[in-house]
Amino acid sequence: MTAPSATSIGRKPSTMAQALSRALRDAMAADPAVHVLGEDVGTLGGVFRITDGLAKEFGADRVTDTPLAEAGILGTAVGMAMYGLRPVVEMQFDAFAYPSLEQLISHVARMRNRTRGALPLPITIRVPYGGGIGGVEHHSDSSEAYYLHTPGLHVVTPATVADAYGLLHSAIASDDPVVFLEPKRLYWSKADWSADAPQEVLPLGRAAVRRTGSSATLITYGPSLPVCLEAAELAVAEGWDLEVVDLRSLMPFDDETVCTSVRRTGRAVVVHESSGFGGAGAEIAARVTERCFHHLEAPVLRVAGFDIPYPPPMLERHHLPSADRILDTVARLQWEEN
Amino acid sequence: MAVLEQPGTTDHPNTPPPDWHPRTDPDPLLPERAPYRVLGTPTASRLDPALLRRLYAELVRGRRYNRQATALTQQGRLAVYPSSTGQEACQIAAALALDPQDWLFPSYRDTLAVVARGVEPLEALTLLRGDWHNGYDPHIHRVAPLCTPLATQLPHAVGLAHAARLKGDDTVALALVGDGGTSEGDFHEALNFAAVWQAPVVFLVQNNGFAISVPLEKQSAAPSFAHKAVGYGMPGRLVDGNDAPAVYEVLIEALRRARSGGGPTLIEAVTYRIDAHTNADDATRYREQAEVERWRAHDPIALLERELRDRTLIDDEGIREAEAAAEAMAAKLRDEMNTDPVLDPMELFEHVYAERTTQLAEQAAQLSAELDAEEEGSPYPESQER
Numbered sequence: 001m002t003a004p005s006a007t008s009i010g011r012k013p014s015t016m017a018q019a020l021s022r023a024l025r026d027a028m029a030a031d032p033a034v035h036v037l038g039e040d041v042g043t044l045g046g047v048f049r050i051t052d053g054l055a056k057e058f059g060a061d062r063v064t065d066t067p068l069a070e071a072g073i074l075g076t077a078v079g080m081a082m083y084g085l086r087p088v089v090e091m092q093f094d095a096f097a098y099p100s101l102e103q104l105i106s107h108v109a110r111m112r113n114r115t116r117g118a119l120p121l122p123i124t125i126r127v128p129y130g131g132g133i134g135g136v137e138h139h140s141d142s143s144e145a146y147y148l149h150t151p152g153l154h155v156v157t158p159a160t161v162a163d164a165y166g167l168l169h170s171a172i173a174s175d176d177p178v179v180f181l182e183p184k185r186l187y188w189s190k191a192d193w194s195a196d197a198p199q200e201v202l203p204l205g206r207a208a209v210r211r212t213g214s215s216a217t218l219i220t221y222g223p224s225l226p227v228c229l230e231a232a233e234l235a236v237a238e239g240w241d242l243e244v245v246d247l248r249s250l251m252p253f254d255d256e257t258v259c260t261s262v263r264r265t266g267r268a269v270v271v272h273e274s275s276g277f278g279g280a281g282a283e284i285a286a287r288v289t290e291r292c293f294h295h296l297e298a299p300v301l302r303v304a305g306f307d308i309p310y311p312p313p314m315l316e317r318h319h320l321p322s323a324d325r326i327l328d329t330v331a332r333l334q335w336e337e338n
Numbered sequence: 339m340a341v342l343e344q345p346g347t348t349d350h351p352n353t354p355p356p357d358w359h360p361r362t363d364p365d366p367l368l369p370e371r372a373p374y375r376v377l378g379t380p381t382a383s384r385l386d387p388a389l390l391r392r393l394y395a396e397l398v399r400g401r402r403y404n405r406q407a408t409a410l411t412q413q414g415r416l417a418v419y420p421s422s423t424g425q426e427a428c429q430i431a432a433a434l435a436l437d438p439q440d441w442l443f444p445s446y447r448d449t450l451a452v453v454a455r456g457v458e459p460l461e462a463l464t465l466l467r468g469d470w471h472n473g474y475d476p477h478i479h480r481v482a483p484l485c486t487p488l489a490t491q492l493p494h495a496v497g498l499a500h501a502a503r504l505k506g507d508d509t510v511a512l513a514l515v516g517d518g519g520t521s522e523g524d525f526h527e528a529l530n531f532a533a534v535w536q537a538p539v540v541f542l543v544q545n546n547g548f549a550i551s552v553p554l555e556k557q558s559a560a561p562s563f564a565h566k567a568v569g570y571g572m573p574g575r576l577v578d579g580n581d582a583p584a585v586y587e588v589l590i591e592a593l594r595r596a597r598s599g600g601g602p603t604l605i606e607a608v609t610y611r612i613d614a615h616t617n618a619d620d621a622t623r624y625r626e627q628a629e630v631e632r633w634r635a636h637d638p639i640a641l642l643e644r645e646l647r648d649r650t651l652i653d654d655e656g657i658r659e660a661e662a663a664a665e666a667m668a669a670k671l672r673d674e675m676n677t678d679p680v681l682d683p684m685e686l687f688e689h690v691y692a693e694r695t696t697q698l699a700e701q702a703a704q705l706s707a708e709l710d711a712e713e714e715g716s717p718y719p720e721s722q723e724r
Contacts, residue, residue, distance in 0.1 A: 072493050072527030079497025106487045113689040114471040175692040252695040
């Protein structure tokens with residue numbers, strides 16, 4: 001078996017996939033109300049092996065291979081949550097989650113509000129998302145904007161191994177529904193992290209400054225964080241000292257951390273790989289402009305995927321924000337006018 | 339590499355596909371060929387008088403409720419009301435068949451089932467009055483909110499029933515849906531999940547002949563909705579939806595099977611929507627009055643009354659009593675409706691999340707300022723400061 005077993009997870013270095021796996025296992029061990037359901041999550045351990053070993057450890061009643069129907073998976077999770085369970089649903093791929101959107105938008109996001117708090121739905125919806133893995137069509141979508149535009153949901157995405165554990169832990173513990181977006185291309189990213197060490201409690205809705213800098217702020221999340229950090233290193237040669245903010249949670253949105261950074265640097269670029277038009281970056285740029293206008297030396301710019309259907313794998317590198325594209329954008333932040 | 343031989347040139351034995359074996363025997367799952375009826379048949383004499391009287395009183399109350407709610411739309415007290423006149427037997431008999439620990443998952447036309455389950459008549463109309471989206475605590479009577487998006491409540495019922503079974507509780511979920519709702523994907527997914535999981539859930543299709551204006555023949559080519567059960571591997575039952583004790587009996591049997599681990603059942607109750615889709619609809623655009631009259635002659639209350647009178651289980655006085663009780667309910671509802679609900683706009687931000695986000699706190703402050711300004715007479719909060 002090539003996939004990690006529960007016992008090997010504590011070993012260093014760990015991958016994001018291992019950290020997610022461990023978060024699920026710890027949540028299930030701590031709370032019998034936590035149930036995992038989805039396609040292939042049982043015997044196989046999920047197509048990305050995030051649920052590997054869980055069925056064996058906790059049984060088929062708590063780790064359920066469902067029929068292949070995403071609306072049914074999320075719809076039944078609603079009923080399970082109504083009866084006091086804490087379902088963690090796996091959508092196999094970003095684009096495969098779309099059949100579940102009606103359940104998500106019309107019920108999951110609204111049930112607490114509809115019932116004046118009588119029926120909260122503590123459901124975590126794990127969605128492997130984003131491109132950069134050479135996936136064929138329907139396997140590389142960045143769907144965060146659809147979720148973000150739905151009041152009642154939390155939208156969370158980790159970018160580091162430690163955050164993958166901490167944020168998934170908090171998502172499952174949340175009494176609200178959380179769309180938990182897992183950047184596929186970071187599943188195998190590694191870090192010196194051990195699940196057996198004391199874990200930092202990560203409340204949802206707090207951004208993290210991943211690199212301090214003084215010239216401009218790169219605001220990003222999920223799969224684009226490593227690209228931004230790479231760009232920031234390359235920028236040193238250009239004389240720019242870039243700060244990098246990892247949002248971690250798109251909803252709730254951490255205006256405070258973002259604006260504190262931008263007010264200090266005076267310049268901001270939002271970076272994400274989903275299409276720019278109507279994307280999360282538009283909201284972020286608007287919020288930063290509204291709150292930091294008098295501190296800004298230049299308009300807030302965006303680096304995003306093009307407004308095209310996700311490209312075929314042999315062309316996807318042209319679509320995804322690169323360090324070069326980020327630096328080209330940073331260069332347009334009106335430096336010469338100072 | 340092996341070369342495939344030409345068809346007919348080999349003595350390769352022709353056998354069934356490997357590992358194929360017959361699965362569920364479909365025959366015992368098939369519904370009856372004609373809707374199951376009790377009233378007017380020889381078996382009616384064994385019906386419990388107390389049950390018949392109770393059903394009668396509840397049906398009369400239900401019909402009065404529909405009439406009152408429709409009148410309230412005409413007075414502008416309700417935004418809209420989807421009447422279920424003609425369907426009282428399906429909704430009420432089904433709800434009365436439930437045990438206290440069971441859960442009901444109604445669609446938007448199932449207000450009578452909700453009220454029969456014990457929800458306050460006024461609270462069942464909150465959605466349609468428009469003071470909130472749901473007016474009752476679902477936990478008290480174990481009634482999910484009236485569900486507007488068609489068939490989306492069915493997987494909820496399956497999930498809840500599944501969770502109850504996993505916990506070892508003897509709770510059954512009853513999910514109501516209409517003929518139009520059976521065309522939705524969630525109907526299919528819910529039935530499939532329920533059968534695979536053997537969830538203790540009962541699906542009741544009230545086939546009232548129309549999805550707003552679209553008649554049955556444009557909705558489904560199935561032999562009956564009950565036949566759809568067979569494809570999922572669960573029993574299907576076909577019942578006269580205007581025969582209250584027949585509906586009750588079929589429900590009791592399905593609930594018992596679900597409770598004892600026998601899995602889900604799909605029941606089709608054949609009925610008719612006597613009124614238009616809602617008060618805002620004009621049914622003369624899509625159906626003949628003669629058809630409506632044929633169904634008026636198969637009225638659920640009249641059918642039940644005939645049985646009660648034939649067996650001298652009720653007299654004129656008993657009927658007057660049932661009508662007086664219904665009238666009292668309607669009068670109370672009218673009075674309650676004539677009192678404007680107390681609305682707190684700030685509650686709009688109250689239940690979106692367990693904890694209010696910073697964004698919502700800011701927006702709540704904005705609305706609060708607007709409300710203060712409204713009280714002071716200006717619609718422009720900031721203009722007062724200039």
